[in-house]
Amino acid sequence: MQQPGEWNPAQTEDFLDATTFEQLLEMDDDEEREFSKGIVWNYFEQVKGSFAPIEEGMLVHPWQLDTLTLSFSQKRDFQALSSLGHFLKGSSAAVGLIKLKGSYEKIQNHGNKLDETGNHSISEDVALAKIADVVVVTKQDFRDAEIWLKCFYGEDPSKDNAIGS
Numbered sequence: 001m002q003q004p005g006e007w008n009p010a011q012t013e014d015f016l017d018a019t020t021f022e023q024l025l026e027m028d029d030d031e032e033r034e035f036s037k038g039i040v041w042n043y044f045e046q047v048k049g050s051f052a053p054i055e056e057g058m059l060v061h062p063w064q065l066d067t068l069t070l071s072f073s074q075k076r077d078f079q080a081l082s083s084l085g086h087f088l089k090g091s092s093a094a095v096g097l098i099k100l101k102g103s104y105e106k107i108q109n110h111g112n113k114l115d116e117t118g119n120h121s122i123s124e125d126v127a128l129a130k131i132a133d134v135v136v137v138t139k140q141d142f143r144d145a146e147i148w149l150k151c152f153y154g155e156d157p158s159k160d161n162a163i164g165s
Helices: 018-026 034-048 051-058 078-095 098-111 124-152
Strands: none
Touching: 018 034, 018 078, 034 078, 034 124, 051 078, 051 124, 078 098, 078 124, 098 124
16 A cells, blocks of 8 residues: 555556656655645646546547547537647646656647657548547546555545546
């Protein structure tokens, strides 16, 4: 069981960049880690606030993500999807959450109607399907990271960690 403030980088290397997170922790002036905790909590709010705009950019309601049932009249905002992906990619990198950074980079690329690498064009329908797939995985990866970070900071991980399913 993880104790507050304790961390073994080898156990988090699949989702957390140790160097970046350690640099963030070095900015704390106290043992309460108020500075880094504030940055992490702001990150939580940014991410939690992003899923609805991403889904709105796709014009897909959460219960439609599996089928991507879109009518002809619906406008898809690919620029907004790419911009949100870019913004959250940077926020994830600043906290050291490399797995989420990668997911948001995919959303950014797909919002630009490019493949995961950003090197090849893809159709709008393929881009939307790929974004929908990435969103499902990203929500779970976010929940996992949020739980770990809340435990690290000595907070109850069950409080306010629900985001749209």
